[in-house]
Amino acid sequence: MPTTDQNRLLYMISLYSKPSEKDEEKVVWVRETSLRALMYEGIVKKVFTWDYAPASVLTADGRIFMNISQEGEDDINDLRELGLIDALKLSTSRHYYITAYCASKKGLTELGRLPKGDKGAIDELVKCKCGGNVRAEEQGGKILLTCDSCKASEPSGMMDIEDVSYVSRAYIPNLPVVPRKGDA
Amino acid sequence: MPEDGGKVKELIAPKGSNIEDELNEVIVLGDVRLFIGEYIPFGVNHIVAFNTKLGSFMRVKSALLTQVIDNDPGGMQFEIPPVMTEVLIKKFDKNDFVDFEASIHYPEPPGIVQDEHFGVHVEYTGKILYGLDIMEVAGRGKDHVSLDHLSRVLTDLIQDSSEMMGTLITDYQRKLLDLTYYGRSENRDKYTFVLAKAATPLVPAKEYMDGEDKENELRQILETFQDVFDLQDGSKMLVGTHGSILISKDPTKYEYIAAEYSFLMSMDIFIQNYFSRLFMMNDCVKDIRELIDKSEEDPNAVEKAQSELSITMSDAILMKELLEYLRESTSALAKEWELCEKGMTDPSVKDAAAKLTITSRIKAAKDQIRDMDHIIDGLLRSLEGLSGMNETINQRQMRHFQETLEENSRTLEDMTKNGERTSAGVEIMEIILSGTLALELVSLFTGGLTFPNIGLDGGLGAIAWALISVACWAVGSVALFFTMKWLGDRAEPAIVLRLKLNRKYNPKGLKAFLEKREITTQNLDLYGTLARKKVMWKYNDSFLWDDLPGWGKRKVIINMTYDENTKFLLNALVEVQFPGEMKLSEVREAFLAELKDEKVFL
16 A cells, blocks of 8 residues: 555656557656656655655766655655556666656556545646646756746755764774885 | 664754754664775876875975965965865875875855864875764764764765865876766765764664665665675674665774775776766767768768867777776785785674675676776777778878869969960050050041151152051050059059967957958858958058058058957968068068057957
């Protein structure tokens, strides 16, 4: 039985992906970085109950630090195990591997049973004032949230790593250094 | 710190942080020591330069560091923002290593206090290890370090240490890092090893992989779990792809393997990036081949191919050099680990080393490097082949060009011969015409072609008159010939100065300079990144001649070429008609003086 967060996540993925119904029809997938950005926005706006922490993650342009929810990643895996979403691994032009997701047919069927409140919460998160869907896309090393209808755009705070106060003391372990070839 | 396996699960409002989210703390560590490993290509020369830059040889073993570059080293004073990094040398060997402590004081948001000190070990093998003890996080003591906070501390340390090392390594090393991380070396990842004396909850290692809260929280540090195990002395080891955690009452005895493992894994991260970069270069080779194939259709293809070939070739050579650094580093690491294993007596440490499979990982790294050597050699051979192909196409294009040139020369020669023939005909016509004119003049003065009464009768008078007419014809022809020659000579420029400038110009100055002149023609050639503009203006081109500084009342025509994109003045052609006493050097001085006076040069 999926949790509220999982239901909402499934509905959010279904808004940005579409399985093919016929052989010649193309499948629409949502890239993981875009999905992660929307998940982050959902946490900040209390749509999801997860928390997040900075992590170095692979994007289309290489590694970058961004706020990631490990609980959210875990829920993605749970949805995959339940067969509600499919995951696709693909290589970028820079030869990094990224993942994309798509709601499965089973997942779409499951959506019919979703409480209206969960759908409403996600709609509020991803819908622009004009009624269009907000897209999260990586541009110039930033994630921009852009409405696909009115084109209004704002940067996501996903890459703003929060600071924490701390005090540390230097420590250097006593490490042996192997003599160079010239010393041998 | 309770070590009873009890569960800490509380919602906390963090102190001393700007975290907007409510953190759900599941695991708390106590007495945390951190090792962060990274690989940076080093060699003996680089470690000597590193020691010099740090001031290791100086009497006072501490220094302040800045990223500011002195662009005016001859000046007396300079102003820079407050210096944010302080280093203190602890131990060093000129050619082998240096240990130093760094204190970072980068500006933080209001309410955030970071008293950030870490130790740094740098070796000629490229092994870099940052070490520190966490004393306090988010207003809590060292016995209460939550993983939520620790992940943020680690991100801060990883970024700050990259920034600090950026000021210390050489340009060449920075170039190698940028090449491997595709221009994003400031975001390079490092491997973290967390050594903690306590953890809450303290459970058997496998229970941390619960697929739920504990695992999710640990993944903030480890990324993906690789292995978890309990050691003989009750210590627990949680191993991940980007970090590991050791929970032990006596973590000191594991320090050496933690340091080695951090470095080994950071080298693995570096190798993965290197490997991706190799494949990107293979893509470049494909692109170049396509450009060469299109050389007959696309007129820009050869130029583009040459440019990309040159960049890719230079990158491939650097990648080959980088591989040598990696090879030396893994060899040194293998020897180091061999020595370490011999001295290892504690069964728990031996157990940990075996479970971390350090020996086989070092071997795997060596194999990876050997494998990549084949790839890079293949890549270099492909590039050489492409270079040969490109050269052949260049030669073919040159041959075409030469043939066209020869053909044009032949056509031009034919045209010149025809021109000469026409010119000779025109000259004859001119002479005949001048004769006709002379006869017309004679006729005009004598009142028609009747013989005037000049005292000669009959046939003799007619002959004399004919001779006078022919003489007038000859005089008229010679006069016309010399007049035409004089006019021809007058049309030639007396002084022509061709000047190569190749100097940066001030765009505002040039704009103002040209606005003051009446530009008669201008051409713009756009190709690649260049935008070459040719402008022409004249002085004293009207009937009223001005007395201009430098030029006097002479008529001057100036053509000047400059590049609007690179902001370079390229060349100029100055023609002075009727120069009189003016010499070539004076023409040059007059032209350059007006450019200087009107601040066209930078």
